[in-house]
Amino acid sequence: MQTEKVIDHIVNWLKEYAINANMEGFVVGISGGIDSAVTSSLCARTGLKTLCVEMPIHQAESQVTRAQEHITQLKKKYTNVSNTNVDLTPVFEELKSVFPKIPDSAQLDLSLANTRARLRMSTLYYFAGLHRYLVAGTGNKVEDFGVGFYTKYGDGGVDLSPIANLLKSEVYTIAKFLKVPVSIQNAAPTDGLFGDSRSDEDQIGASYDELEWAMKMKEEGKNSNDFKGREKEVFKIFIHLNTVNQHKMNPIPVCNIPIELL
Known part of the structure; x- marks a missing residue:
């Protein structure tokens, strides 16, 4: 892969799409994972406004720390980057309290995990609508078109997908070139939707x-x-x-x- 040329191609594609859509920039959900770190970095390189949004829901401290490390690094490098933190934990808990009570099961766990993802999607579109931004997806080729490892109308609910034609290994190559924090490059991939330490590999x-x-x-x-x-x-x-x-x-x-x- 011609890494630098691929990066330039994606950045130009992002910028051209936003300008043609008459939009002001991008909003990206930051999880502390490799895909959101690369996506937000690519958006930032367009020079257009890029809003990084943390949306913890009972999030592991390590994920929060990695997300904050990345955002801090990105803001130092790009003046067009801003960030905000929306703690969705109380919203999630309140929503759970009004659902009918059913016995714990694998299906309940999965349904609640998908609910977390959909709350985050709604949050991103709130900011997108507020600022005339596009919601940039963070899914890669294996997730989006290989095994479908994402939530329908959750992290799958986006305006455009800048890295969906890249394999996970290629995302890591770009991350290294862009100098994404090593802590993120070395972390085991996880969707962080279950409130525990299970990785993507554990689930898949x-x-x-x-x-x-x-x-x-x-x-x-x-x-x-x-x-x-x-x-x-x-x-x-x-x-x-x-x-x-x-x-x-x-x-x-x-x-x-x-x-x-x-």
């Missing part, structure tokens, strides 16, 4: 390097019978997630009414 059952390999194998027309052992297991994980999450990746289905019924 495979690392991003493994998923990138499986994605490439699928593109080459391979199937699970072509592999054994761990490779077979990883390939099956990828194919399963890619299949069940197509509803996230495809356009919303529309019921077309026959003309003779109208």
Whole structure:
């Protein structure tokens, strides 16, 4: 990958899109992870106003610390960057209190995790509407088009996706070039939606390097019978997630009414 040229291409794309849309800049949710750090850095390099928003909901201290370290570094480097912190923990707890009480389960945990993501999406669009900003997505290619590892209308609810054509490994390469804090580069990827220490790999059952390999194998027309052992297991994980999450990746289905019924 021609890292510097890729960065310039994305930055120019972001700037051109915003100008053509007659918008003033970008708003990015900052999690303390690699994807949001790279996305906000790319937005900042456009020279347009870039608002970094922290939205903790029972967030691990390490994630908060990394997010603040990144924002501090970004503001020192770019005068067009500003930040704000919106503690959504009490909002989340109040919302939970008005939901019907049901027994704890894996489905409840997942539903509440997705609720966190959707509260954050609403918050980002509040600021976007207030300042005429675009909400910049932070999803990469493996998450967005490989396994669908994001929340529909949560972190998947964005105006534009600057790094969605980049594999996770390529995001790390750009992060290193942009001098994203080492603490973020070294941290295990996590969505931080469950209030515990589980990583993306814990949830998915495979690392991003493994998923990138499986994605490439699928593109080459391979199937699970072509592999054994761990490779077979990883390939099956990828194919399963890619299949069940197509509803996230495809356009919303529309019921077309026959003309003779109208």
